Amino acid sequence: MADLFGQDAPGGPRDHAPAAPEDSGAPLADRLRPRTLAEVVGQEHLTGPEGAIGRMVAAGRLASMILWGPPGTGKTSIARLLAEAVGMRYAAISAVFSGVADLKQAFAEAETMAKAGKRTLLFVDEIHRFNRAQQDGFLPFVERGTVTLVGATTENPSFALNAALLSRAQVLVLNRLDEAALEALLAKAEALEGPLPLDPQARAALIAQADGDGRFLLGQAETLYAARLEGALDPAGLGAFLQRRVAVYDKDRDGHYNLISALHKSVRGSDPQAALYWLARMLVAGEEPLFLARRLVRMAVEDIGLADPQALPQCMAAMEAYRFLGSPEGELALVQACLYLATAPKSNAAYVAQKTAWKAAKETGSLAPPANILNAPTKLMKDLGYGAGYTYDHEAADGFSGDNYWPEGMEPAQFYAPVERGFEREIRKRLDYWDMLRAERG
Template sequence: MADLFADDIPATPRDEPREDAPLADRLRPRTLADVVGQEHLTGPEGAIGRMVAAGRLSSMILWGPPGTGKTSTARLLADAVGMRFAAVSAVFSGVADLKKAFAEAEVAARAGQRTLLFVDEIHRFNRAQQDGFLPFVERGTVTLVGATTENPSFALNAALLSRAQVLILHRLDADALGALLDKAEALEGPLPLDADAREALIASADGDGRFLLNQAETLYAAKIAEKLDPAGLGQFLQRRMAVYDKDRDGHYNLISALHKSLRGSDPQAALYYLARMLTAGEEPLYVLRRLVRFASEDVGLADPQALVQCLAAKDAYEFLGSPEGELAIVQACLYLATAPKSNAAYMAFKSSFRSAKETGSLSPPANILNAPTKLMKDIGYGKDYAYDHDAPDGFSGDNYWPEEMDPQTYYAPVERGFEREILKRIDWWNRKRAERREQ
């Protein structure tokens, strides 16, 4: 079931909730089989299911959105394999609490009792505190089960990650959330909702089981006589905003989705992810910076106006502000999504910079060097330089590469958009160079 209640962790998983406890606590699962929505982990073929069947746990990090079952799963794991359960929260605990937990685990180990140490919000411990877990995990004093809503790759240090298996809990889908409501109704009676309102309530939870049950409890407490439709439910309950932390994982997931949708020329999906970000409170200038980057990286010279459009959108937004200026951001987004795509400039940038680092300080050929002094002229600077404007067709076909280096091809325009015309020009210049070499 869902990780319905990670804030206050009881001392033992066997504690029964009080009769007046919140609905979410009273519906906390009693076995791993009761956990909904995470069967890919808890089922017979899942990582947790296999460890429980073997009767031995390895240290693990449970990574998932709020309300998906992290705390409940950890508590039930200890019961399933007969381990002592201890818990700390990185929000409320300090070094003294950790030392006490480790000391108690060592005493239990000497008595032959293994300890599962559950650390909620483990990413909130700093790097030094995270390092403090290592010797106790390595010696087997504790089996560490950490819970985090943040990407472990960024939030946890490498040494800790190398000693723990990362298990990903999914946000609860509509079926899993529906199963939670079924359990609530079996305990408390039918909810005052028609079928459409029930679906709307599930959708409003955004994958968070704890939130869903808290909303259901609010409905029960109100003792509403008539069934509500979606409009009535919307008036009664304040809809929860989608989870989105501007400096965290959701932020990077959505900007990645926007970028990929633009690259894939899907204006509808691109608008959806743009709207997701802006309605969640993302800084519009951040989005504009990403669009400007996209204009050069993924459109480039296939449509040189793409960069102009994005910079114009930035100016328009700064001039108008929100919400009027957000229309200019939408326009830039649509322009990029529907523009011909080319990463030729981006690839040329990477390969030319790599080449520059590899070749060091090779001197350009002497004929294209300026010679402002007599000495420089005497040693050959500028000698036999071919002035292109004096050549037929305004093109000399001269060699501009260092003598120690063969000519390279960094920029390879594609047969799309304006780059098709650039490709024609380059092909013409290449033919002229070949003719000059044959003369």
């Protein structure tokens, strides 16, 4: 099925005409493809007037970009609509099905069109699946402007893509679709096909089950329409019909948020017994285990952080173990992670540091680094004072120079304040020691 309202690119390069209403035999997601960027739901932080994409479209020029986000969030649709919005030719390939020959063909066609005065937006789906050499092959064509590259990936670009390619493209992060965005998709489907055969509780369960994936949600809705059911299903009936567990809570959709809040606060409060109870309540009710795995990861970085640096690896390992084993065996890995977090020393120092540092970064704008830590690869830059006075810490006494690393016009600030618990107690000792050395050498 297409990406959220978008076309797949199963083979080599292919051009696409502007979207048009689809016939009734096409998949529901295809028939509901947005025809403008304003119709793409859930990504207004990018497509709105103040978003990166909105600003590019307003200026009439696109930079190469990497669209990073979960499945079913509209990456393909955005790429196609971007080309239409600025009058570019749209070509698409998939890294899953394409090879070097397809890339050469795509670039050759783009060069031909460029000579005719038509710029090409080349959309590369699953771009992280190209190997390093193939990714390097994009560089000269991106640098010359032969193509404007729009890559789509579900993997972290920092690990999945070459640094050289990343330096030539802007990474834009797509949000997992929230409840409001998923509800908007169902409303569009119902405007086309009529009301879904679900009671309010089952409707909420269907949205929760989609877990941010719009394509999955519309696929499930299409299955329900095709069955031509008599009457409305409740959550139990929906689960039986779809042959998937669906979450069933006592208080409609509020139960989903109330129970995850109870789990999070029990972990934060270091009560492993209560945390395990709320985890069990959610799993027994049919909550999506990977949703819980993601929330455990969030707890590890928000409420434990460097007080126990193993908390995050434990949660990531639990998530991979669940993916490998599935239910019910994999749920034991989630139990282990939950108990590890609840019994770990707690600190939100990293969380507080992030908030404070982000605020300072926004307030200080474009202050340049001090000259002593500027890179000086050329003689001209050295003559201008770049790197002057820099001390190589490994050659300094105690392996610590105490140099100034703050921009001119900004006083050194303290964002991170480790607590006297867990491993952060040791970090606190290190910071105090370095502060003492700075004072002695100041």
